[in-house]
Amino acid sequence: MNTAERIAETLRASSLAPTHLQVFDDSHLHAGGSESHFRVLTVSERFTGITRVMRHRQVHSILSEEIKQIHALSLQLYTPEEWRTRDERIEGATPCAKR
């Protein structure tokens, strides 16, 4: 199982119970090497009514082991309501500063 699959499995099995989940391996955009940079796009009822910081902390806590192994984790976290009404444009990956 690669890191992206492991991140996805951990989140799926967690109390987050995501209704939508995508994990992207953005490592090719960075100098950090393979299996280093990941991006999670997920939708959960658990995000309703809490601040952005608390949403991120929930995911940080669930993925605490994975975070230790990787260089960067970008999170796009939505409630079902936000996901339904979101902009069509989904923000892409952040490339490395190094050119």
Added chain:
Amino acid sequence: MSEAAPDYAAEIRRQISENPIILYMKGSPVQPQCGFSMRAVQVLGECGHRYAYVDILSHPQIRSTLPSVSDWPTFPQLFIAGELIGGSDIIAEMHTAGELEPLLASAVAEAGAESPGDGGDGG
């Protein structure tokens, strides 16, 4: 011996409380050393308020201490008016939603009202 050891957590809390806007980042605003720090700097630049920053690459003790102080594992980290706002994802989200600039403006205005003595810094 513990008296002589610098208390980095206290130093961080002091930085956060003394600066209405402070960004802990990799590199400097002129030369960010990471795409996520670069994104944060770009957004703050668009908002146009002066802010303090700490380059965590040149301050390894701050880098290792901050995550436990802020309960946030990654960099950059933005604090406004003493509160953790988040990392580059949240900074970008709030900017897109039009929520960031008003928050920055009110933090700067409040700090200015509290410390009229150093008005030269108020921009």
